[in-house]
Amino acid sequence: MKPFNDVFLRACRGEETPYVPVWYMRQAGRYQPEYRAIRKKYTFFEMSEIPEVCAEVTRLPVEQLGVDAAILFADIMTPLQHIGIDVEIKSGVGPVISNPIRSKRDVDLLGEIEPEKDVHTTLEAIRLLRQQLSVPLIGFAGAPFTLASYMIEGGPSKGYHMTKSMMHADPKTWRLLMEKLGKMTIDYLKAQVAAGAQALQVFDSWVGSVNAQDYQTFILPIMEEIVSELKKTGVPLIYFGIGTGHLLNEWNKLPVDVIGLDWRTSIDQARNMGITKTLQGNLDPSLLLASWEAIEKNTKQILDQGIKKPGYIFNLGHGIFPDVQVETLQKLTAYVHKYTQVQTVK
């Protein structure tokens, strides 16, 4: 086996690195012919129930693209099935829930997870991967707001209107829901670290839809609890969301190690705002469908900002689309490694 590559972990901690580490959100997915072939045989959650398949799909992009970290194959919806949410992943749609949360009674009925019993296949996949990988393994979970948005709306949403109206119309029920999801997230992620996850990413993909005041009142308290509990595990913590430029000052106060940015906020802008954490991101994934010249030009701009100081990880601003070519990502990974190596040696 290759020697262990810890460049990603060092960048998470804000240390100097020999080159900028790279990984991609949704690096295991439908853009890979091998993934599509496996997925033909199973539903999404059937795949998640077989540790060997999860491990294989997790390893695939590491071997194929040469990235510096692996992210566990699972979904943010995975633990919800075990607290009473009836969820299915519909291809081309996303998570769909047949028993959405609409009242205090629905929230009261939600249970707790017992990780070693309920998500043992996910934990088993982590244990397998730790024997197989020579790059760090990132564990992950959805954050309470983002999970609640699916649970309340019943599926993907544009405006999150029912979610935000519950937050304001029935703050007590909202708080209870946040507490239950917060506990689930803590239990789930602690179990992932105990099984061998070497970093954690909390996906709050849709939280950018609330303003800073509502974030402080209705979401920040549970995030403070989650992050301070997870900090105790000792592994680096990444917090990511889409369109969160207006929330970054609040995020910077949380004891997370890394902030994941989408393409709307540049690395320079975030640093000029006073963000002191390691930054991760943030090529617009749409560019992966453009010419190589456009990809290179935009990537170079991001890297020139990123490498101004230690504590930078290259990624996309959101996940890879299914119609991206594997070769594009291979070329991009090699480009980031080479370009940043030359720059730091100088």
Ligand SMILES: Cc1c2[nH]c(c1CCC(=O)O)Cc1[nH]c(c(CCC(=O)O)c1C)Cc1[nH]c(c(CCC(=O)O)c1C)Cc1[nH]c(c(C)c1CCC(=O)O)C2
């Ligand atoms: C919001 C969210 C979800 N899931 C996730 C998020 C947060 C990141 C983000 O903002 O995108 C996170 C996620 N989902 C998946 C991973 C695995 C690891 C990885 O990034 O490679 C991760 C980290 C697998 C997956 N999760 C899903 C797929 C595709 C499913 C398939 O094979 O049909 C994969 C590989 C399904 C899924 N699950 C979800 C969506 C929106 C979709 C896509 C729907 C579609 O376009 O078909 C919910």
